[in-house]
Amino acid sequence: MRFLVMVMATWLTGCSFAFVHGPPPRHREMPAFRCTASPALPIVDTVIGGGQVLSALVYAAISEQAWNDAYNGNPPFDRSVAVAVNAVTAALFFGSAIYGYSTTSDCRVARNQAAARLGPPPAAAPYPPGAPPYGPPGLSPPPPYAPPSVPPTVPPPAAPPGISP
Numbered sequence: 001m002r003f004l005v006m007v008m009a010t011w012l013t014g015c016s017f018a019f020v021h022g023p024p025p026r027h028r029e030m031p032a033f034r035c036t037a038s039p040a041l042p043i044v045d046t047v048i049g050g051g052q053v054l055s056a057l058v059y060a061a062i063s064e065q066a067w068n069d070a071y072n073g074n075p076p077f078d079r080s081v082a083v084a085v086n087a088v089t090a091a092l093f094f095g096s097a098i099y100g101y102s103t104t105s106d107c108r109v110a111r112n113q114a115a116a117r118l119g120p121p122p123a124a125a126p127y128p129p130g131a132p133p134y135g136p137p138g139l140s141p142p143p144p145y146a147p148p149s150v151p152p153t154v155p156p157p158a159a160p161p162g163i164s165p
Contacts, residue, residue: 014096
């Protein structure tokens with residue numbers, strides 16, 4: 001049971017530690033590789049770490065009487081323990097965020113280097129002669145737009161019945 005709690009605590013105290021992967025060690029020799037370039041998980045770690053800091057500050061700021069009243073006079077642990085646990089958890093999340101920001105930055109740099117090594121992507125193949133650059137073969141191109149040479153004539157409005165012009 002204790003081992004399971006330790007494993008869960010490790011996984012829950014930093015998304016970046018668990019899910020952010022940097023470029024492989026020999027990425028300079030590889031034409032393609034996978035790594036985590038998005039800073040989404042380090043941002044999540046930062047937000048959760050900030051929440052842990054706020055919790056620690058709230059627990060530190062309230063009185064012992066308010067702490068006891070919150071648990072009907074029978075708190076499960078001391079208020080100083082809650083402050084310490086929240087502070088340590090915040091440090092773990094911030095450490096995970098720092099690791100995540102650094103690793104995702106390394107990934108983006110490695111990907112840019114790989115793109116520079118490989119050069120620009122090949123140009124798109126031109127359309128074969130006689131093939132239209134739109135739609136499936138066999139469709140004729142749309143007619144070119146030509147404005148009317150003579151403006152359309154609009155007949156004058158008819159006079160209402162009973163009124164002569």
